[in-house]
Amino acid sequence: MRKILHSFTMLLFACGLLMGSAQEARASHLLGGDMTYVSLGNNQYRVKFRLYRDCSGITPSAFTLSCKNGGCSAAASVTAPFVQQGAVEAGNPFCAAVSAGPCQGPVGLPNYDVYNYTATVTLTPGQWILSTDQNARPALANIQAGDLYVEATLDNRNQGSTAVANNSPQFDPQDIPIQYACWKQRQTITFSSTEADGDSLVYSLAAPLQSCGTPATYNTMPGSGAVLAPINCPGGGQGFFSFPGMPSSLYSPTNPIRLGLDTVGTCPLRTGVARTFNFNQQSRTITFTPGYYDPAAGAAGGGNKYQIAVLITEYRRINGVRRIIGTVRREANIIVIDCGNNSTPNPVQANAVTTNSNTTTVNTTDTTRIDVRSCNYSRVELNFTDPDNLRTPSAGQLLTVTLPPNINTDPRYLDSGDVGTFSLSGNGTTNPKGVFFFQPSPTTVGRTILLSFKIEDNACPIKGVQNRVLVIRVLRGNFATAAATIGSPGIGAQTPASICPGGSLTIQGNVLRPDSIRRIANNTTVLQPYSFQWSVAPGGNGLPAVTNTQNISVNPTVTTRYLLRITPQLGFAQGLCGDTTSVLVRVVPQPVVTATASLPTVCLGSPVTLTAAATRPTGTGSNLNDTYTYTWTGAGVPANTRGTTYTARPTTLGVNTYTVAANGASPYGCTATATVQVLVVPVITTKFITADSVGTNGKYTNNPPITFTFTNQTTPGVGVAGAPTAYAWTYQRFKDVQEAPVGDPAVAFGGNSASPGPLKLTEAGYYRVRLTVTVPAASASCSTLFSERIVFVPDLKVPNIITPNGDNQNDYFRVSSVNVTNSKIEIYNRWGRKVYEQSNYANNWGGDNQPAGVYYYLLTDSKGVQTKGWVEVVR
Known part of the structure; x- marks a missing residue:
């Protein structure tokens, strides 16, 4: 799109920042060339030379291939004439209305054509310089006039016992090295190449050559003085433009063209900054914005023509030694023109539209990068636009997109579907569109694919051209990840899931992100189906009879790791796009259950409390917390009696045995039993x-x-x-x-x-x-x-004398200390006559009315026990 020339820019031109005198036109005509070669075997090589000629010059003379072994000072030991191949290719930078025929164009603008030559030579092992030269180059702004010299190098010396042959990088034929660059519009030039041997390529900016080992001589680039000038600020007010100046300097490989300034900052102070010449080694592009145009230079003049060169150095590791195996150099001629109101097409924009594909797109200044993942399907859309068509009213310019014709089949590109496919629609319309269907095979991981796109409009007289490199990187991306999960948490819900011998677990297989896939045959997108295959690590067991289902139930008897492999069934390379995972099922010992009775011996029918407790044995699984159900059995225990305790009332004499079974959570197979004995005795009667x-x-x-x-x-x-x-x-x-x-x-x-x-x-x-x-x-x-x-x-201590004299001392016959006894007393005199009798004797006989003398007594207690004796009464 055209840019408005601000007052300060005009001031710069007025100050002579970018001014320079036009180079004097010469009758020379050789704009540049490049040389490549391919190995034919047996040290034989076919060398190709492409020549780019200014149509305003004379027809070139014949070219000879010169091959030197030993450096520039060595004489050419092998020579061969270059033979032209096919007709001369006419350049086509202008619209048909101003191009009546080949090499024709509007007045004041040069056109070009291309010659193709080949020669076949035999080059024994050595360090070869392959070259051709002829007089002369045309007038150019950045280098002095001189001969055209084009070369390539080959080092085919044997490395030890290893014979060496090489195929040089081959330049993309659609990268025309004669580029018309619109003044003040960003331009990208591509230097794409392919390499058949898998060697490492290093790109660098270099000087064009005038002869072997001699670079062309660069001219001086005009400088400018410092500038400080008033400017009008947007929205009103006045500011200043400042530029510190730029001294004159020689053009160089890295600064080969006058680029002008960019303006940075905001009012009231804006500053001029010199533009840069950007070289991207990875994408092999050069991006720049021409800052100077000489309208008076004419077709033969050199004021608007600039020569640049890119050197490709080829490295190879042979028997562990990395060395340079060859070089090629490609020159390009940049012709700055005034495109008027026409804008160059926009750089192509890429947009990844497939969700979860992990495909990313980055649109940078000079490249469009697309990162795709192996084993994944993604759709990426390209949009080709022109700024002149996006404004109102639209210019209605028709865009033509040029890309490698073998993009879908060439192994260097999409490789017959191993990387993907591409289709272009609407070519030649105002808005062509491209679609990539990527589904890279794992065998393509690590590839970097460089695709050159040229987009040109149909403006007249000068067509706007935009060159763009799409960098496609294939990254590893088995994102369809296998997952194996335990259907139930296992004992104690700990990891790894644990069961007891005889238990079972359900293991569920899954694909964390099932991919979609493009069915090329019927142009549809379907969900990727996967197959499942289970196995066990060495030493494991417990697999079911059928192992190719998504979910399985396992019952190991030892700790076992179960392996799952998922395999896509469509597209890609099925055997390589799968994934594996595993899950460990730990088998722990059975629990230990104890049963105790609150009393070891009970009376018949008396209650006794039975208590069960299950624990895990020491060692593996000792920290697991299981939930147990206790079931009791035994004489008199009702069926399905459960609980950690049970109160029994045994009714059978002797030893009663009770059994408890502890069962852990289902279906983990943890179970244990224990018994407890209770001695049952009859009810005791003490007497x-x-x-x-x-x-x-x-x-x-x-x-x-x-x-x-x-x-x-x-x-x-x-x-x-x-x-x-x-x-x-x-x-x-x-x-x-x-x-x-x-x-x-x-x-x-x-x-x-x-x-x-x-x-x-x-x-x-x-x-x-x-x-x-x-x-x-x-x-x-x-x-x-x-x-x-x-x-x-009793205390029967009977006295044998009483003195009933009324002194209260021994007045009565007392047989006990109690006042009333439970004994019967009978008293007789010495003649045997009963003189006294009393039941429940109260210790109250005092010889009543009886004379002194000896008396006889008989005591009979309540049990009939008799005690007899005599007592004397003394008065």
């Missing part, structure tokens, strides 16, 4: 009886000491299952004979025997005799039982 008391002479008596015997009648008896295992006998005097409480301690006797020996009690009073029966660890209802009886030890 004993007391035998009649006897005195020291072995006869019944009411006088202490008294000996008691006991008969144990506790049931069940000793030796019966569930019988008591411990006995304890105690006695304790708790009241005296007058029934006053006493605090005597309990005293053990009998030696914890079921049948204690006789118990001798010497102190009168009331005694509590207790038998305690213990069943160790039994339930409360029968663990400790007791039975007791009360025995009485």
Whole structure:
């Protein structure tokens, strides 16, 4: 698009920043050339020479190929005439209306044509310089007039025992090295090439050659002084334009053309900055904006013509040694013209339209880069436009897009679908469109494909031309990733998923991002289907019989890693675009369950609490937290009784066995069983009886000491299952004979025997005799039982004299310390006559109405035990 020439720019021209005198026209006509070669085998090479001629000059003379081995000073040891191939190719930079025939164009503008020559030579191993030359170049702005010299080099020396042959890089024929560049419009020139041997190519800017080893001599580029000038600011007001000046200097390979200034900054101060000549080694392009045009130069003049050259150095590693294997050099002639109101077409814009394809596009100043991923389908659209068609009213210019004709089949490009396909529609219309369908095979990963596009409009007299390089990089992109997940979380929901031997898990296979794919045969896009194949790592097991389904159920008995491979079934290279993943299923030991009873022995029908607890054994899986269900079985246990505890009431005497099964979460196969035994004994009845008391002479008596015997009648008896295992006998005097409480301690006797020996009690009073029966660890209802009886030890200490004289001292016949006894007393005189009788004697006979003398008594207690003796009454 045309740019408005601001007042300060005009001022620069007025100051002579970019001015220079036109070069004097010469009759010379050779604009440039390039030389390449291919190996025919057996050290034979076909050398191709392309010559670019200014139509205003004379027809070129014959050219000879000169081959030197040993440097520029060596004599040519091999020569051959170049033979022209085919007709001369006429350039076509102008519209048909001003091009009546080949090499014709509008007045004042030069045209060009192209000659193709070949020669075949045999070059034995050596370091060769292949060249041709002729007089002369035309007048040029940046280099001095001189001969045209074109060369290539070849180093086909053997590397050790390895013979060396080489094919030089071949230039893209559509990259015409005669370029008309519109003044003040950005221009890109491409230097695309292909290389058949897989060698590394390094591009660099170089000087055109005048002879072997001698570069052309560069002219001086005019400079300018400093500028500080007022300018009008947008929106009103005044500012200044500043430029520090630029000294004159020689043109050079990196600065071969007058470029002018760019303006930076904002009002009130704007600054002039020298433009740059941009060389992109990766995309092999040169981008620049011409800043000077001499309208008076004419077709034969050199004021608007500039010569540039690009050197391609070819490297190869042979037997571990990296060396230069050859060089080629291509010259280009830039002719700056005034395109008037016509703008060059826009650089092609690329747009990736397939979502999730990971294809990216970057539109830069000099290239359009497209990064595509292997094993992925993507659609990328190219839009070809012209700024003159985008304004209102539209210029309606028709655009013609030129690209390599074998773009779809050439292995250097889309490789017959291995990288993708391309189609162009609307060529020759105001808005052509291109579409790439990419689905690169993994075998193409690492390729960088350079595609040169030329877009030209049909403006007249001068067609606007835009050259563009599309850089396509094929990157690794198996984004259809295999995924294997566990359908359930496993024991404790920890990673890796864990099960017990005999358990099972469902493993689910998936493709994290299923690709789409282009079906070229029917021009449709479909979802990529995938196949699934499961296997196990060495030492594993548990695969099902069918292993090619998306999901599988596994039941390993050892820790096993399961492997999944997914494979696309359409397009690409199916065997290489798959992916693998794995998932580990850990097999841990079975849990350990314990069962305990709250009491080891219980009475028949008494409750006992059974408790279960499952834990994981030490080692692998000891940290897993499983959830267990406990199921109890045994005599009297209802079916499906579950819980960590169970209260049993056993009704069977003897040993009762209960079993608990602990089952972990399903379906992980964790289970364990344990048993617990409870001894069930009959309900105990504690009882004993007391035998009649006897005195020291072995006869019944009411006088202490008294000996008691006991008969144990506790049931069940000793030796019966569930019988008591411990006995304890105690006695304790708790009241005296007058029934006053006493605090005597309990005293053990009998030696914890079921049948204690006789118990001798010497102190009168009331005694509590207790038998305690213990069943160790039994339930409360029968663990400790007791039975007791009360025995009485009287204090019959009968006196043998009383003195009933009323002094309250020994006035009565007292047989006991109690006031009223439970004995019957009978008293007789010495003649046997009963003189006194009283039941429940109250110690109150005082010899009533009886004379002094000896009397005889008979005491009979409530049990019929009799005690007799005599007592003397003294008055």
